[in-house]
Amino acid sequence: MWLAISLYIVLILVFLLIPPLYDGIERKIRAKLHSRIGPPTPLQTWYDILKLFKKELVITDTGLASVLLSGLLMATVIITAFTLPLGFSTPITSNGSSLVLFTILLIGCQLLWVSLTLTPGNPYATIGVFREALIGMINEFFLVMGLVALMFYTGSSSFDGIIRARPSLTYLLIFALIAVSAFIGSGRIPYDIAEAEPELASGVLIEFSGPLLGITLYSHYLKRAILYGLLADMIVLPLTRIIGIVASALIYPVVVLAIWIVFAVISVMLGRTRVDIAPRSMLKIYIPLTIAMLIAWLVGV
Amino acid sequence: MRVNPLKKSIWVFHLNTGSCNACDIEILDALTPYFDVERFGIKLVASPRHADLVLLTGPITRKTLPKVINALRAVPRPRYILAIGACAVGGGIWYDTYSVIGGVEELKKMLEENGIEIDKIVYVPGCPARPEAIIYGVAVLLGLVEQKVHGEVKIAE
Numbered sequence: 152m153w154l155a156i157s158l159y160i161v162l163i164l165v166f167l168l169i170p171p172l173y174d175g176i177e178r179k180i181r182a183k184l185h186s187r188i189g190p191p192t193p194l195q196t197w198y199d200i201l202k203l204f205k206k207e208l209v210i211t212d213t214g215l216a217s218v219l220l221s222g223l224l225m226a227t228v229i230i231t232a233f234t235l236p237l238g239f240s241t242p243i244t245s246n247g248s249s250l251v252l253f254t255i256l257l258i259g260c261q262l263l264w265v266s267l268t269l270t271p272g273n274p275y276a277t278i279g280v281f282r283e284a285l286i287g288m289i290n291e292f293f294l295v296m297g298l299v300a301l302m303f304y305t306g307s308s309s310f311d312g313i314i315r316a317r318p319s320l321t322y323l324l325i326f327a328l329i330a331v332s333a334f335i336g337s338g339r340i341p342y343d344i345a346e347a348e349p350e351l352a353s354g355v356l357i358e359f360s361g362p363l364l365g366i367t368l369y370s371h372y373l374k375r376a377i378l379y380g381l382l383a384d385m386i387v388l389p390l391t392r393i394i395g396i397v398a399s400a401l402i403y404p405v406v407v408l409a410i411w412i413v414f415a416v417i418s419v420m421l422g423r424t425r426v427d428i429a430p431r432s433m434l435k436i437y438i439p440l441t442i443a444m445l446i447a448w449l450v451g452v
Numbered sequence: 453m454r455v456n457p458l459k460k461s462i463w464v465f466h467l468n469t470g471s472c473n474a475c476d477i478e479i480l481d482a483l484t485p486y487f488d489v490e491r492f493g494i495k496l497v498a499s500p501r502h503a504d505l506v507l508l509t510g511p512i513t514r515k516t517l518p519k520v521i522n523a524l525r526a527v528p529r530p531r532y533i534l535a536i537g538a539c540a541v542g543g544g545i546w547y548d549t550y551s552v553i554g555g556v557e558e559l560k561k562m563l564e565e566n567g568i569e570i571d572k573i574v575y576v577p578g579c580p581a582r583p584e585a586i587i588y589g590v591a592v593l594l595g596l597v598e599q600k601v602h603g604e605v606k607i608a609e
């Protein structure tokens with residue numbers, strides 16, 4: 152018990168600090184793929200965020216709402232991180248309906264992100280928000296469907312159900328469904344349309360400056376880490392039966408990093424698409440995947 | 453001495469104030485993977501609100517002046533300007549013509565009248581300025597390299 156609690160405290164601190172570092176590592180790897188040197192150290196994203204906190208805050212007339220909502224967003228993302236098992240079951244995540252709570256909080260984060268980016272009232276940013284919200288809505292539907300499928304498959308609305316999960320084709324397809332929605336939900340190319348429009352002035356974040364931008368970027372990276380952490384849990388949690396909690400807690404951050412890098416490399420290889428193509432291409436992936444998952448489930452493989 | 457937080461990360465915003473576009477092409481060149489300015493923590497941003505440094509080209513035409521002032525007001529402090537090209541430095545071939553205000557020095561006075569402070573201005577002359585010179589200008593601004601030219605004029609006896 153004490154071992155689990157002390158391990159948890161160390162790991163949650165690491166988990167909260169590590170997302171910008173992972174982004175820095177991603178930037179280094181991306182630079183290597185472009186035959187560049189890239190940022191001087193993997194800590195570059197941390198330097199960027201710390202610099203933003205030292206800058207002046209310039210806000211629009213409705214800036215107060217942005218400040219309040221950004222605080223709320225960061226708090227919600229951090230609470231969501233607390234409800235995620237970090238490679239082993241914690242007192243919070245072994246609760247009977249922890250997976251349901253996690254799902255609700257994750258949707259809450261997306262909702263807050265959309266509301267936050269609507270606050271500056273800039274028409275260009277608002278166009279970006281509508282596009283992002285459209286992709287977010289389609290994606291969220293399939294993410295929730297994947298999580299509900301996971302709950303039914305493991306027969307439990309708690310993360311502890313995943314520990315007992317046996318490897319099967321159905322589990323693999325549920326993993327694939329959640330992996331695709333994590334890829335899209337974390338704003339990767341070609342689904343970063345809202346941010347990908349410099350001609351529309353940096354999409355949704357155009358009016359944010361200084362500490363406000365720092366908080367928003369940090370929340371974005373942490374949410375990305377949470378989505379990849381969920382996938383890592385689907386790999387590591389069943390292993391705790393074999394390797395024990397200390398080993399699984401140690402390999403957990405490495406698995407999250409591996410998923411992060413795989414997604415980064417995939418997004419480097421993909422090109423940006425038109426705004427109307429993105430939702431259609433999502434459905435082309437999601438619908439066959441969902442049908443395959445249902446068939447595998449019914450057949451019982 | 454306090455370490456300048458911008459020394460490790462500096463985000464730049466490209467502001468054309470009526471240049472002939474040659475300096476702008478050189479800026480784009482400086483931002484290509486060939487020069488890889490990410491090595492110095494430099495990143496191009498699309499909104500002045502995110503920027504630390506404004507890459508200013510052109511002699512500032514009267515038509516662009518209100519927009520230039522608005523864009524510079526949106527940059528959170530500390531805000532820096534890199535005046536790129538002969539036009540931005542002192543008007544260049546447009547010096548004293550009716551339709552331009554003639555470079556960053558004049559702009560600075562107008563900004564002061566509007567209560568907008570610029571923390572530092574670095575000049576990168578050239579027509580157009582070379583990409584290496586632009587990167588060197590940023591390095592001078594951040595204090596990564598020593599400034600070689602100084603304001604005072606020394607006359608040999």
Ligand code: SF4
Pocket residue numbers: 471472473474475509510536537538539540544545578579580581
């Ligand atoms: S300095 Fe020369 S190249 Fe640059 S904008 Fe002026 S005229 Fe064009």
